[in-house]
Amino acid sequence: MVDRADRAEALAEPQAREAKVAAPPGWTVRDAAELYQIDAWGAGYFGWNAAGHVVVRPDTTAATEIDLLEVVEGLRRRSYSTPVLIRFSGILEHRLKRVHDAFTRAIADHDYQGRFLAVYPIKVNQQRTVVEEIYRFGRPWDFGLEVGSKPELLAVMALVGDELERPVICNGFKDEGYLEAVVLAKKLGRKVIPVIESFDELHLILKLAAKHGVRPTLGVRVKLASQGSGRWGGSAGDKSKFGLSVSEVVEMFDLLAREGLEDCLQLVHCHPGSQVQDIRFLVDALNELANVYVELVRMGAGLRYIDVGGGLAVDYLGSQTNVESSMNYSLDEYAADVVHRVGSVCDQAKVAHPTIITESGRAIVAFHSVLVFDVVGSAGSSVVREVEPRDAPPAGERLPQPILDLYDALESVSEARALECFHDAEKARDEAVQLFSLGYMSLRLRGLADRLFRAVCTRVRDAVAGRDPIPEELEELDRILNDTYFCNLSVFQSLPDVWAIEQVFPIVPIHRLEERPTRKAVLADITCDSDGEIARFVDRQEGADTLSVHELRPDEPYYLAAFLVGAYQETLGDLHNLFGDTHVAHIRLDERNDWWIEEVLRGDSARTVLGYMGYDVARLLARLTQDCERAVRDGRMSLEESQSLLRFYEAELSGYTYLEPD
Numbered sequence: 001m002v003d004r005a006d007r008a009e010a011l012a013e014p015q016a017r018e019a020k021v022a023a024p025p026g027w028t029v030r031d032a033a034e035l036y037q038i039d040a041w042g043a044g045y046f047g048w049n050a051a052g053h054v055v056v057r058p059d060t061t062a063a064t065e066i067d068l069l070e071v072v073e074g075l076r077r078r079s080y081s082t083p084v085l086i087r088f089s090g091i092l093e094h095r096l097k098r099v100h101d102a103f104t105r106a107i108a109d110h111d112y113q114g115r116f117l118a119v120y121p122i123k124v125n126q127q128r129t130v131v132e133e134i135y136r137f138g139r140p141w142d143f144g145l146e147v148g149s150k151p152e153l154l155a156v157m158a159l160v161g162d163e164l165e166r167p168v169i170c171n172g173f174k175d176e177g178y179l180e181a182v183v184l185a186k187k188l189g190r191k192v193i194p195v196i197e198s199f200d201e202l203h204l205i206l207k208l209a210a211k212h213g214v215r216p217t218l219g220v221r222v223k224l225a226s227q228g229s230g231r232w233g234g235s236a237g238d239k240s241k242f243g244l245s246v247s248e249v250v251e252m253f254d255l256l257a258r259e260g261l262e263d264c265l266q267l268v269h270c271h272p273g274s275q276v277q278d279i280r281f282l283v284d285a286l287n288e289l290a291n292v293y294v295e296l297v298r299m300g301a302g303l304r305y306i307d308v309g310g311g312l313a314v315d316y317l318g319s320q321t322n323v324e325s326s327m328n329y330s331l332d333e334y335a336a337d338v339v340h341r342v343g344s345v346c347d348q349a350k351v352a353h354p355t356i357i358t359e360s361g362r363a364i365v366a367f368h369s370v371l372v373f374d375v376v377g378s379a380g381s382s383v384v385r386e387v388e389p390r391d392a393p394p395a396g397e398r399l400p401q402p403i404l405d406l407y408d409a410l411e412s413v414s415e416a417r418a419l420e421c422f423h424d425a426e427k428a429r430d431e432a433v434q435l436f437s438l439g440y441m442s443l444r445l446r447g448l449a450d451r452l453f454r455a456v457c458t459r460v461r462d463a464v465a466g467r468d469p470i471p472e473e474l475e476e477l478d479r480i481l482n483d484t485y486f487c488n489l490s491v492f493q494s495l496p497d498v499w500a501i502e503q504v505f506p507i508v509p510i511h512r513l514e515e516r517p518t519r520k521a522v523l524a525d526i527t528c529d530s531d532g533e534i535a536r537f538v539d540r541q542e543g544a545d546t547l548s549v550h551e552l553r554p555d556e557p558y559y560l561a562a563f564l565v566g567a568y569q570e571t572l573g574d575l576h577n578l579f580g581d582t583h584v585a586h587i588r589l590d591e592r593n594d595w596w597i598e599e600v601l602r603g604d605s606a607r608t609v610l611g612y613m614g615y616d617v618a619r620l621l622a623r624l625t626q627d628c629e630r631a632v633r634d635g636r637m638s639l640e641e642s643q644s645l646l647r648f649y650e651a652e653l654s655g656y657t658y659l660e661p662d
């Protein structure tokens with residue numbers, strides 16, 4: 001698939017590669033990488049090549065480099081157009097190894113006597129291939145899976161074998177059916193550990209265990225006093241919806257002891273929330289959980305596992321800061337803290353070190369998926385460099401004072417007076433809007449006021465472009481002057497967290513990086529919902545309101561990609577405007593490190609999504625055919641026209657729900 005000569009070139013040192021790039025003076029591919037902060041958020045999995053394309057490095061080394069544009073074009077030649085979600089299973093494999101290595105190092109550094117096991121919470125990305133791959137890649141280290149519902153357990157029960165050391169942890173609310181499945185799975189030889197969240201669950205499982213003659217292995221989720229942090233802070237702390245308070249845990253232990261089942265309580269669990277951006281909150285929760293662990297051991301519980309839940313964050317912004325789409329710690333620091341805290345609390349209490357379990361989801365799967373989409377058009381052209389001269393007013397009208405003031409501001413812009421001119425223009429623009437609303441200004445003059453205001457903003461932005469920092473008020477110029485790039489995707493289907501929780505994902509053009517991007521844009525999707533837009537991007541600081549993009553060229557696709565989208569996005573996505581699942585391509589490397597398409601799942605057709613909504617497509621077609629026949633009979637349509645409409649209708653029913661190239 002990959003041309004060997006290209007690969008040899010791509011493997012050359014970055015500087016050597018750039019030397020060959022015919023870039024305009026003052027701009028190199030490296031500048032683009034810096035602008036889009038690829039190294040900061042890419043964690044080594046993403047980079048750029050001499051051709052100005054984004055590359056993917058599944059194991060973070062140049063030897064495995066895959067040109068993303070090459071993959072997109074390869075898919076297109078096979079009739080899978082964008083938008084397409086591309087999965088790199090090599091990245092999944094590498095993430096698991098990274099987590100394993102970080103804990104192995106921490107265990108050695110802290111002379112920890114227990115083991116480490118990761119369990120992957122399948123809710124984070126339940127796709128069969130993802131779960132199967134994670135289970136397969138985690139085999140050398142006995143990594144397990146976590147489920148949060150009955151259907152998730154049903155999926156996992158059949159998937160895992162009877163590998164005794166590989167746990168399946170069951171969280172979430174459990175009814176009798178869920179718990180019966182747990183008990184029977186244990187009979188089947190699976191190491192299934194239900195985490196008890198309430199006394200109802202405890203009573204039920206004890207009843208079912210007795211009925212089936214099983215001695216259950218139990219965990220308990222502890223409601224810690226330590227408050228979580230970030231958007232999901234409420235998953236932990238006194239008021240969290242899940243788990244037993246410390247006094248209830250003691251009550252639970254006493255109940256088990258009365259039944260002679262105290263050795264069945266083998267695991268304590270907490271979940272400090274997802275995307276925990278500040279390491280201090282993780283450490284506080286850990287300390288508390290470790291103390292609960294040692295106290296229960298002293299009371300006689302048969303504990304063997306301490307399960308510290310998920311929460312390990314992903315630095316989507318690449319800023320390494322304590323803000324929502326970032327994190328102020330590394331995976332290595334996290335592993336060291338977990339191992340050190342658990343180890344030292346146990347040492348103080350002279351309790352044997354338990355097996356540490358983590359339920360990290362986001363940190364394992366986020367990196368492996370990339371959503372590539374094309375830009376289908378732009379609007380706004382809000383940068384205005386030419387306006388009609390003052391002495392040629394529209395339709396010869398007399399110019400009112402606010403418009404004269406806007407001309408004055410425009411003519412006075414200089415670096416020194418930039419802020420003053422911007423303020424004057426804002427005031428004059430507001431007065432023009434008022435005049436128009438009161439009926440004292442024509443539509444043409446209102447349009448002129450708008451253009452003049454944008455022209456002042458453009459000139460002011462150009463005047464202060466070299467200043468660092470630019471005055472705070474002028475930072476909003478980018479927002480005023482941005483273009484809108486319309487993108488062939490649905491935010492609600494493919495990036496729901498952008499809409500739901502204002503999550504920032506890194507978005508980068510996958511080609512033309514050797515060209516200086518000359519426009520600033522917000523991205524709008526093709527749903528007819530004004531919320532379907534992306535207006536927060538990664539930049540050198542903690543996020544920007546616009547994305548630097550290239551001028552669109554006629555008849556040439558322009559591809560952008562959203563990175564780190566492997567966690568939570570697919571299952572949370574919805575069918576707003578009936579845009580369905582995108583195509584999904586699984587890319588692998590072969591033994592020569594050439595990429596190949598292992599599997600492509602075609603995205604939903606219009607027929608499929610209409611079916612989800614209860615439409616009987618055969619009946620729709622029959623009804624339309626009838627209407628066409630009537631139109632032919634009444635002479636409103638020719639037979640050819642009616643046939644062509646029906647052919648179009650049928651073809652579109654089988655087609656992609658997104659825009660397709662001609």
Ligand code: PLP
Pocket residue numbers: 121124146171271273274275276309310311312359360361362363
């Ligand atoms: N474990 C439990 C119980 C969860 O509820 C979640 C998700 O919220 C996770 C693990 C995964 O968390 P993360 O993806 O932040 O690692």
